[in-house]
Amino acid sequence: MYLLLQLLVTVLTFMSHGHVAIIVYAQPYTSVVAPIKKHIDAAKPLYSVEIITTYDQNKHSPANFLIDIDAPFIWHDCIVLAESYKTNCPSNTLCPSPMSCEDYQCDDVRTIYSYKNNPSCPEDPGHTSLGGWGCACPVNVVDPVTSSCGQALLNYDDFTMYTSDGRKVGVDAFNKFYGANPNAACAPSSSFASFPANVSGVMAFSSSPYAFPAYLYQPLKKSLALCIPSKPSDRGVLFFGTGPYYLLPQLNVDVRSYLSYTPLVKREGSFGYFINVNGIVIKTRSINVPTNTTAKLSTLDPYTTLRTDIYKSVVRRFSMVTKRLHYAKPIAPFGLCYSTSTTGLKVPDIDFILPNGKKWTISTTNSIKQVTNKVACLAFVDGGATSEPEIVIGTFQFEDNFLEFNLQNSTLGFSSSLLRKKTSCTNFNFTPTGNP
Known part of the structure; x- marks a missing residue:
């Protein structure tokens, strides 16, 4: 729904003396924004970003994803289920729709935009059947803590972030959220055993066309800003958009x-x-x-x-x-x-x-x-x-x-x-x- 609202542009066209005037509605936000947290309970210090993954019972539920500016695509703790099987989704579990092995994105990710430089990964994970629905699209994923290789299934996902004018989150009641629908991958919960507590995914912010920035559209410009904190008790900030960016106490700088x-x-x-x-x-x-x-x-x-x-x-x-x-x-x-x-x-x-x-x-x-x-x-x-x-x-x-x-x-x-x-x-x- 959020994506449809973003794509809806109000255009008023009128004729006057043979001329056409076009008025385009400008969005009141310039960026999307999310908090960053430092984690020191894994084998090395790591940093996560908080992204909203579900909306249920009138409540937005966020999840924490490791920030990886080199990863080819997003992957996280979820189970892919065809629409006809969604009633079998366990409680407190994300169940996005699967990508078919016949979709062009499947071959694109598997052959070009994948984790290819890890010797423990198989060259071709092979196709996987999905309970009578058809063939799913398995891909390799690499644990950023242990460097071990695992498998995940590509899906059609749905994430949400808060909008910002650079000074605050949620610029107004009608433009508080921004939705994106990336192709991500679902990995089993066991894949995240080495991750920091309460971190259940990897958010790709690389230059890959399957990383998160590729799915953030107008009015956002392709600019990623990171400001990571030095203490686990503090929150840093991630912006994506055109700026400006303001930090207290200098709200005019x-x-x-x-x-x-x-x-x-x-x-x-x-x-x-x-x-x-x-x-x-x-x-x-x-x-x-x-x-x-x-x-x-x-x-x-x-x-x-x-x-x-x-x-x-x-x-x-x-x-x-x-x-x-x-x-x-x-x-x-x-x-x-x-x-x-x-x-x-x-x-x-x-x-x-x-x-x-x-x-x-x-x-x-x-x-x-x-x-x-x-x-x-x-x-x-x-x-x-x-x-x-x-x-x-x-x-x-x-x-x-x-x-x-x-x-x-x-x-x-x-x-x-x-x-x-x-x-x-x-x-x-x-x-x-x-x-x-």
Whole structure:
């Protein structure tokens, strides 16, 4: 119903002196919005987004999906059932309609837009019958925590998000929700055993035509903004749309004014997002990186990984500029750690030098991880001598940074730490009235 309302455009046409005038109704919202939560109860820190999956008994029910900006499609805990079998849907279970193996999307996903780089996945999962209804469409899925391969069945799904004008959620009573109908996949509940508690799916925000952004239409523009929190007790925010974006207490400052932009680059065989890095600077000293070094942005890797040659250069330089500090025995996976009796260790910035002279500054809050009460470590990891790509920028470096993936212009907007702007990712106003 929501999708039909969005597609309905009021057009008034009248004739006057041989001219035609067209008045088009403009939607009062500019984005859709959802809260982001940090989880620390899995094998590694992960982040989820809250999406509404059902509407029952006059109540919207949300579910939590891991944010994956590299996944080819959405998959979650549900059971595919043909319409004639919907009465058999168990209580408190999602039962979307199945995709037939004869639908063109089935072959498209299975042959092109699939999880193809995992050696534990079969090359062809084969077709599956569905209780006399016909043949379903099985696809491979990869657990982002364990990297193990499983199977799911493609379906026709229905998700809902709140609208926003950049300042609040639900701009008015008639434009509170935005519906989307993606092709997703249903996996058995056992597939999510390694996930954080109360997280039951993977939300794909990649460049794949079967990722969630591909199903969000006008008036929304293809721009994904992520602002992830640093604490499990706080809520970050995800926007999809044109902006503007506002964070308390600065309700008259569009966050986009803080952003610098660099081109996104494509990498064969991946639906994720990459940027070029020309150098790394620590306290005015430049660390040379190989020509055409590429950095992948990841919402599943907890810390930035560097190819061994780059990593050693960074650690060597960082050690020199922090030699006044007391070193501690390294705690895996980190290689450089410091003794500290309190949190808040202050160290020099690390600047990633990008094309066109742009600079992404990694400040102390995003470079130093307090591992224990007495030990803090440089939150960069040795990725190995042959790691590809050379750099993977992980989520610890994203926390309280505002990132805008403009999928139309193929650019990445980045703020560096919002804490230096006297705000944070937890400061979006999720109250429907918009009052602080």
